[in-house]
Amino acid sequence: MSDGRRYVFCAVSLADGPDSYQTIGLDGTDAYLVCDRNLGALVQPQDAAFESADGTDIQRLLVDHLAIVDEVGEAFGTPLPFRFNTVFEGGDDAVRAWLRESRDSIATQLDRLTGHWEYRIEVIWTDDRPAESAGDDRLRELKTTLEDAPPGKQFLVEKQYEQRLSELARERKAAEQDALESRVQPHAKAIESLGEQSVQLSERSDDGEVVARISALATEQGADAIGDELDDVAAKEGVEVRYTGPWPPYTHVSEGVLE
Numbered sequence: 001m002s003d004g005r006r007y008v009f010c011a012v013s014l015a016d017g018p019d020s021y022q023t024i025g026l027d028g029t030d031a032y033l034v035c036d037r038n039l040g041a042l043v044q045p046q047d048a049a050f051e052s053a054d055g056t057d058i059q060r061l062l063v064d065h066l067a068i069v070d071e072v073g074e075a076f077g078t079p080l081p082f083r084f085n086t087v088f089e090g091g092d093d094a095v096r097a098w099l100r101e102s103r104d105s106i107a108t109q110l111d112r113l114t115g116h117w118e119y120r121i122e123v124i125w126t127d128d129r130p131a132e133s134a135g136d137d138r139l140r141e142l143k144t145t146l147e148d149a150p151p152g153k154q155f156l157v158e159k160q161y162e163q164r165l166s167e168l169a170r171e172r173k174a175a176e177q178d179a180l181e182s183r184v185q186p187h188a189k190a191i192e193s194l195g196e197q198s199v200q201l202s203e204r205s206d207d208g209e210v211v212a213r214i215s216a217l218a219t220e221q222g223a224d225a226i227g228d229e230l231d232d233v234a235a236k237e238g239v240e241v242r243y244t245g246p247w248p249p250y251t252h253v254s255e256g257v258l259e
Helices: 055-076 091-101 103-113 137-148 151-187 220-234
Strands: 005-013 023-025 030-036 039-045 087-089 116-126 190-193 209-218 240-245
Touching: 005 030, 005 055, 005 103, 023 055, 030 091, 030 137, 039 055, 039 091, 039 103, 087 091, 091 103, 091 151, 116 151, 116 220, 137 151, 151 190, 151 209, 151 240, 220 240
Parallel strands: none
Antiparallel strands: 005 039, 005 087, 023 030, 030 039, 116 209, 116 240, 190 209
C-alpha cells in the first residue's frame, strides 16, 4: 500500500515490541505499522484530513485517536504521538522515508520518553476568595477615595478598583502556578505550563475557576508521588484538584521532531 496519503497516529521503537501490528483505526479503517529497521509508525489510508461541520464528529474522532495511541503504547511502550489529523503525502513510502531521514531525532525522543507518560493537573478555586483582597493597602485607599468621590469621579475610581482586583487575582494565580510546579518538579522528568489548554476547554469550570494548570512527564512511581503532593493541595478549603493520566506525552515532544 504505497500510493495515496497516510494518517499517522504515532511512532514507536520496535526494540521491545512486535515487528508487525494491526488494529482498527478511525472510522473503522484498518491501521497498520510501517517499519524501517527498528522504528515503526502506525498509519491508516486517508485521502485527506478529517473535516466536519459537526464538532461532535471531530470530538469523537479525537477521542478515538487518543484511544488508539494508548493501545499502541500498551504494545510497544511509550510512543512518540502525532497530533490529531496529521496526514502524510506519498503513502507508506513517504512515512518510511520520514522514519529513515529522522531516525536520530525520533530515537532520541523515544529514549527520553521511555517509561514516562503525561499527567495533567489543574488547580481550581471553588470560591471567589474575597477575603484575600481585604488586606491590600491600595484597595483600601481606593475604597476610601470612592466613598468620598464626587459623582463625576466615581466611575474612574471604580475602574481603578476593578483593575487592582484583577492585578491581585493575576498575582495569586501566578503564586498558585509556582507553588504547584514546585511541588511536582521533584517527581517529574519534565513539567510544562499548559496556559489556557485544558481538557475542559474553558478557563472556568462548572465548579470554579482554574488558577494553575501544568503537564508532568513522569514514571508510574513519580505519578504516585505527585498524587500524594496533590492530596495536600486538595485538602485546602475552597480548592479542587483535577489529576488525569497517564496520557501519551503529546505536550513533551520536542518541536521539529514530527515535521
